[in-house]
Amino acid sequence: MTSVEPERPRPLLATASHRWVRLLPWGLAFVLCVALLPTTIRVLTVDYGLNAGVASLLAVAQSAPLLLAVTRPLLAWYVIFAADVAGALALLSGDYGERQEWPFPPMQIVGYIGLCLALGLRESRRTLVLVWLATAGANVGLLYVAPDRVNDRSVLLMILGGVTLLITGVLRERHEVQRRLTEQETISEAERGRRTLLEERARIARELHDVVAHHMSVITVQADTAEYRLAELPPEVRGEFTSIAATARESLGEMRRLLGVLRNEETHGEVAPQPDLAQIGQLVAATERAGGPVEFTPCDADVPEAVGLSAYRIVQEALANVVRHAPGAATRVSLSLSDAGDRLTVLVVNGPPPEPPAGPLEQSGTGHGLVGMRERVRLVDGTFEAGPLPDGGFRVAAHLPLNGKDPG
Template sequence: MTSAEEEPPRALFAGASRRWVRLLPWGVAFVLCVALLPTTIQVLTADYGLNSGIASALAVAQAAPLLLAVVRPLRAWCVIFVADVAGALVLRTVDFEERLLWPFTPMVIVGYVGLCIALGLREPRRTLLLVWLATVGAGIGAGFVVPDGTNSNSTVLTVLSGIALLMAGALRERYEVQRRLAEQETISEDERGRRMLLEERARIARELHDVVAHHMSVITVQADTAEYRLDRLPPDVREEFTSIAATARESLGEMRRLLGVLRNEEAHGELAPQPDLTRIGQLVEATARAGMPVEFTPCDADVPEAVGLSAYRIVQEALANVVRHAPGAPTRVSLSVSEGGARLTVLVVNGPPPEPPAAPLEVGGTGHGLVGMRERVRIIGGSLDVGPLPDGGFRVAARLPLTERDFT
């Protein structure tokens, strides 16, 4: 109860997306207050014969806090509970007809049940149990001082308040469970996306490692054989080549240790040489043999190995997506280098499928494709443009830098 009161005040249903739902508690509280306040004054003065001033004070104390119940239902309950008990004691001091209800008037019962609904929608189980026990205690205490010939209606209030607290509490807990499930699903989806991104980055790092390791091996071999390939090398130059070879071998050792971290037991198949631009033609031919009409415009430019590898993987994933989502669609694969030789453009465009597939070839795709494309393009400093076309097709366009200036 203490922790709930320390929270900043917030109206019931304040987090609802629809405006009318957020205003609903205020509307209900206002209607109850407006209806019960004059009715209570009238009944207490006309039927029970209570002094008008005392009746007005009791009516205000019993009805007005219902507006507070929208924001602070527990505080409103404290005020109304005391006012209801005080009203029962005050009515005990006056003579009224035996047909009238005691200790709680009908207006008290209506307002108290509405208050219990607000409590159930806000407070935890322990608080609701204490509220109900206090209500039971008030009813039992009233039973000892019930006027002669009057039937006590405290049991009615006890039962109705218990039902209201139980139902409202159950609704609140059900809502909390659904909200937590939705939050957990959102967190799981974010974690899944983060894991996919990390896995794709590790895969790209493994492939780039092979490219760098190849260049380091070439440097080592050239440095080691320089004294045999070049005649009459000065001693200091020979020593310099020896130092270069030793440094390159040490770097290769570090790269192998890095590879041991990046590769896992399931990645042993990636030890094969990495593909480049020259392998894209084979990839297109394999796709065409699978029944996909593919038009290919090759490019025989000499590009860095990292760029060639990225271009191959982008085309590979783009064609795989066409096979999955638009089987039989006419597809165009184009590779071209800009006039200044600064960028390689990779373009994969497919039209709509001849017949919409009855069901996707793969259910619940992993989403690795676009993640991998974007990561590869980002790492080498390029740009990627993907999206659907007006005719129902899809377009993948990647621009990969070829010069050192563009890489930076």
């Protein structure tokens, strides 16, 4: 049985993008520790008259844990808080006048403020409130122990500590809210892209269902009527046609059961024949009516239904993007076969708009039209290219193989 090691606490600002920011807590803690340790020893022995051994012990307990505060600020607070209270009680035995601060000398206040910075950047709001209440309670309790030493600066640690905890706590919570908002926006954008991809795949699946169903139905009809159309068929051939028809019907029924869920009540109206290359001219005419000049080079080649449908959808989405993002731009739509006749090239190129639009004409779009075009091309094992042009226009190019595999 393997034991799970506890996760090591991360230093303060460990997620910062700049290295100097990540090193800043360590640098500040080191400077405070190096500066406060000898200063505390000297002040406690010279100004407050404490024994050198006691002063050294208090100085180490009040300063050294500042290095621990970079990774475990609450644990460091337990040590420093106890050392500060013990130091205040120890100072009661010292022989010094009203010229010195009590219960907390200035170097203890500086160290405690640095500790409060670390606490505010790491701990929860509830913990910060409890820390301040403990600080205030200890301060008030010490004042009751020696009321004759009370002055206007006796509550300085309580006030400065509370302000520091409040400011750093607010900054930490604000940063946390912004971080979560950024993460949520990133997740939402990924979900929108994924949803668009799934919607396009579902649409392709429905159209593929129509194409395959048509061909399977033709196979079924031809196999069923073969014995009536072809005279004097041998019995074994007639049985073969019967088997083909039965298999085709079974396959068609299975496919409809698998893909039938895609035809819900919202898609019952999609009963028209699927568009192909012949209908692309209508898209061009509609775009010209919308105000954009379009140069169209058609192709009258006989292509597979899946290729024709994919070409139509790609041109449809590309022209829609021109209308949305570059209204009035000159556009060129070209359909052509390769020299070998085994690949259809779909090219849609638009120039920059005559006048930069104030904003997109359509505010409800998903912004993932290129995802759908890539899925169309992937359906027929083609290649797809899209990107901006140096003059401010945009180019979409798709190469759709006619034999199911792109030779290029």
